[in-house]
Amino acid sequence: MKLTTKLLAATAICGAGAASATELEVMHWWTSGGEANAVSKFAEAWNAAGNTWVDGAIAGGGDTARPIMVSRIIGGDPPAAFQFNHGRQAEELVEAGMILDITDVSEQEGWADIITPSSLLDSCTYDGRVFCVPVNIHSWQWMWLSNGAYEAAGVDVPTTWTEYVETADAVREAGIVPLAMGGQSWQQNGSFGVMALALAGQDAWLAVNQDKDSEVVMGPEYTRVFEAFGAARELSDGLNVQDWNQATAAVINDTAAAQIMGDWAQGEFALAGEVAGEDYSCLPGLGEVALLDTGGDAFFFPVTGDPEIEAAQKELAALMLSPEVQVSFNSAKGSLPVRPDVDLTTVNECTQKGLDLLAEGSTVPSGNQLLSPDTTTQLNDLMTEFWESPSMTPAEVQEQYAAIIADAD
Amino acid sequence: MASIDTDARSRAGRRPNRLFKNMNAKLASLPMMFTALVVFLGGTIWTITYSFTSSGLLPRLEWAGLEQYARLWSSRKWLVSIENLAIYGFLSLILTLVIAFILAALLDRKIRGEDTFRTIFLYPFALSFIVTGLVWQWILNPQFGVQDVVRDLGWTNFNFDPLNNPEIVLYGLLIAGLWQGTGLIMCIMLAGLRGIDEDIWKATRVDGIGTVKTYLVVIIPMMRPVFVTSLVLIGSGIVKLYDLVVAQTSGGPGISSEVPAKYVMTSMFGGQNLGQGFAASTMMMLSVIIILIPWAYLEFGGRKRG
């Protein structure tokens, strides 16, 4: 089965590449060192097949790049491919018939059998048809701890959230900030989501995020989460940083003990020459409930009406999931491949933990897949307000959180 | 005033079809009419129309009535944004006018090195708000900016960290905003002062009126058109305040430095809720119109000036 798939992929690539050399413009917001390196793996593979990759990089993340992509689509002159987080963000474009249906590529390549977890392909599927290519997996559910900071505080590196909170005083006495948290709203709301899954458990978390059950928000499981989040707010006193990587830097140089952040933070540790297990430790699911969400990035291909470009778009879609490209791309990006039948070039202790969890199926859908961007924005605003206003109590934020969930679609 | 007389003059001359009167002027103004009607008015009507829909990522005519407005006014972030804009706007307006006027008056005192000073005050205008925000974010950074330097000088208790303190974050924005914008206004003021007749100064000196009092009582009232131009420039800058906030504070800490234009942008492109963004921008335009229409009528329309 796998062999035939690979052969099919290979023939598809060679066949189309030989038939026509096409120029495709690809828009994305991957502009930092590791990200740009990862994109160049796509570009190299694409150019190697005799085509031309025209790079349309717009820095500043989705909020800067998205209006430009949407303008291009509305204006009738779309790029050949563009990056979006998969999930609900592109729903409307698909409904409006602006995105190319790539179901035939998916069937030809056997994506349904390859892509793991299958929820990734599901979030690219609308009404049974496939409209995007998931290219990687990123998970939020990690806590990064500085071994050096705990050594300085004279306590063992905690292995659960409970231990972490118990040792926080010792850390504080050593002049180290227990928790590093950046000032941007997505970081605070994201951390809350991680704590909710870890402390309230999968059932409660899904009831809130998937079923939008606001009573569960007011229930005892979530009450515990809000109180813990309130306590975490105090643990972060004394460190004022904005960007997430500045917060990671504080963990790296031992001025802060820990950070709750997605697996992309590992790229920062790697850049700083830190070794997993020696210089830093990682706790998937905060050491409480080891579940990973499967967010990530996907590429969409707008409808252009040009059969030649359409063929090339499909060719690119197949290429992005080919085993070689999956390995080179994800190794450069620090994310996990969407197909389990490939081996990453470098795997450290933490990446291995992640791979193991994926392999055993300990996954949940990502926030992007469950909540609309509108709801996420409202939650971001609420959680950042709470985080920065010491006078706001966990009970207040809980009530407002429930109201947003009750209104969510 | 010339214009009014011109009008009268051409009316007194040959009197062809009303439509063809002043034909060249009308033809020449076509781009302006087009821009005013199609781009600004058309775009505004389009925006208002779609504010009554539930448009998400794409503009779609799915009517939602007043839902977007109800949600807008129940949003804490929107209320905070408006309050911030009111405070920032008030302070920025007053301080820009005062600082720009004082600097202009000082430069107008036959000083040496006027060109140098003027260039120093003006150059920030050449830099975009994104750059302005970035540089000031850096200078105000407590770890290696002003606070750190002053502490190194010996005042170890010195605390100045506006970008991380919700109470004073608006002043952090103000410091950067004034830096970027006062230069241009100062130049306009300076130009205004240069237009004041020397005889007026002589006359006030003869009457024994003090320098400060002369400025307040005599000079400023004579500079009304200068202040009008300045007000349009400052006012439009305040309403559009967005890039600076994004670059300098991203609206934080928390939501303490959010502004309406950022609310619009975050709703439209972050939250993919165009309808909400359009409702917010409609409210913004409405307030501008409420303030501007009577003033524009007095200033530009209906009334003879001279």
Add this chain to the structure above:
Amino acid sequence: MADVGILATTKAAEQIAPRTLDGPSGPRPKRRFSRANIIVYGTLFIVAVYYALPLYVMIVTSLKGMPEIQMGNIFAPPIEVTFEPWVKAWSEACTGINCDGLSRGFWNSVNILIPSLIVSIAVASINGYALSMWKFKGSEVFFSILMIGAFIPYQVMLYPIVIMLREAGLYGSLSGLVLVHVAFGMPINTLLFRNYFAAIPEELFKAARVDGAGFWAIFFRIIMPMSLPIFVVALIIQVTGIWNDFLFGVTYISSPDRYPMTVQLNNIVNSVQGVKEYNVNMAATLLTGLVPLTIYFISGKLFVRGIAAGAVKG
């Protein structure tokens, strides 16, 4: 003043605002080192420090290596001067997979700037001329709409303009972008031109009419030659606005090969991940600002005089 001659090339210009051109008019300080004088210079000096400080920080930082930046304070002069960040910002910094720095977009920006500049200033000056000297029924209404338009945040107009350009068949082209710059530069420039032209003595206009000159003849032969300062003002405002624009350039030009320089600047400065290279950021910022800054330094005097005549007599 030395360069008064540049301005007063025509007799008419002297007639408009003779006071404008002969320097300071404020009360003359009595003695060179009087107390008032010390206060004047002291205040100016302190304020100048506030204005100059960021530029100083940017220049100093752009000449330091990263290790030095991370260790020292931002106001300290560089111990070891390096031009590496400048080279990197100009020709090596990566934006996406293209690693050729700001140089990639420089000529694109020039290509956008020149036609936008010419068309927008031409249109705004003619608007101002028609509004001040050839008023017609309704002209003030259009002008008022423009003034309100000055207060609309650009971003709100993003999609309606996409739709307009698409319907006109101009979406993605340079001419479409030029039109957008013309439209958004129109309010403030029209206001400036209108106020400037309104100050031109009526007699001049009457005389020309008596001689049989029409709309265009008066504009080109009489008004334009005596309005150099206000054209310089409009030029500077437009150069700054168009050169610094990021949003329109990247939205209405649909080919990455033709993106303006600010797209690269954004990509260099706004990349969130990895170590922030402050020195390269600052060098990139200064390089991008070089065009408007140069124009300021060269035409500073003209600028002030132009504003003088434009804003004063409104």
